[in-house]
Amino acid sequence: MYHRFPSAQGLEAQCRHLRDCYQPLALTEAADSLKSGRPLPPNSVAVTIDDGHRDFLEIAHPVFSKYRIPVTVYLVTGFVDGTLWLWADQVRYAFQHTRLPHFRQFTLASKEQRTRAAGETCEALKLLANADRLAELAQMPQLLEVEIPSKPPPGCEPLTWDEVRALARTSVEFGAHTQTHPVLSRVSSAPELDYEIAGSKRRIEEMLGVPVRHFCYPNGSNRDINPEAVAAVRSAGCLTAVTTESGLNSPGDDLFRLRRIGVDPAYDPDYFQACAAAFRV
Secondary structure (H helix, E strand, O other), rough: EEOOOOOOOOHHHHHHHHHHHHHEHHHHHHHHHHHHOOOOOOOOEEEEEEEEEEEEEEEEEEHHOOOOOOEHHHHHHHHHHHOOOHHHHHHHHHHHHHHOOOEOEEEEOOHHHHHHHHHHHHHHHHHOOOOOOOOOHHHHHHHHOOOOOOOOOOOEEOOHHHHHHHHHOOOHHHHHHEOOOHHHOOOOOOOHHHHHHHHHHHHHHHHHOOOOOEEEEOOOHHHHHHHHHHHHHHHHOOOEEEEEOOOOOOOOOOOOOOOOOOOOOOOHHHHHHHHHOOOOO
C-alpha cells in the first residue's frame, strides 16, 4: 500500500525487489483466487495506491510499468472531479503557511513543529462525527489566519479524468475511495454512506465505461469501519474492500476487510524488504 511519491528515489529498487522475489498480480486476479478458495501463486503480491494524486502518473507509473507490476489506484472522485482537494492536505497546507507562532497547544516555530501539529490535528479530526469535522475544517483558515486556495497547489494535485482514462489502458486498475474521503464510521446516515461509496463507484464507471470491482475504506483502521459501511460496500456491488490493517490475506478471509502492508518509497531497503515479507522490524 503506497500513498505518495515525492520522488522516484527508492521506488525502482523496491519494484526490482518485488519483481525478483515475488509474483506481482492484479488485485482482481488475487481476489478471484481468494473468493474461489484456489491457492494463490507462491509469493503473490498485489500493489495498491490510495487517493489519486498526480505524482502517481508523473513519478511512479513509469517505474511500475518498467518492472511489469500491475497496480490498483483508489480514487477519491470529488478530488479527481476538481471540486475539492483532500482535507488532510488542506490541514497540512494551513499549518505550513500560517504565520502564527502558536496555535492551541502547538508551538509553530519550526517546520518539524508545524508538521507534527498538522498530523496531530488530522488524527483528532478523524475522531469527530463527519459533520463536526467539516465544521472544524471550515473554521481552520480563519483560526490559523491563512487563505486556503480553492484548487490544490503544486504537490497536492489530483489526476485528471483524461489521465485516468489513459492509465486505464495500461496495467492500472481503478477502485473507489469515496467522494470526499470521510471516515465512514463517523458518517451518520445511510444516504450519506450511499453517496460516498456507491456514488464514488458509479462516477468512475461513468467516466471509464468499465465496472469498478474494488473499494478502499478511507483511513481504514478497524475503528474507521463499521458494519453499516461494510454493508454499503457490498450493496454497491464491489468484489473487495481493503483496510489499512497490517497483514497478509489467504483464501477464506473476508474480502471486505482485506489487510494491507503500508510502505513508502523513502523506506530503507532492508526495512522495505522486511515489510514486503510481512515482518515489521
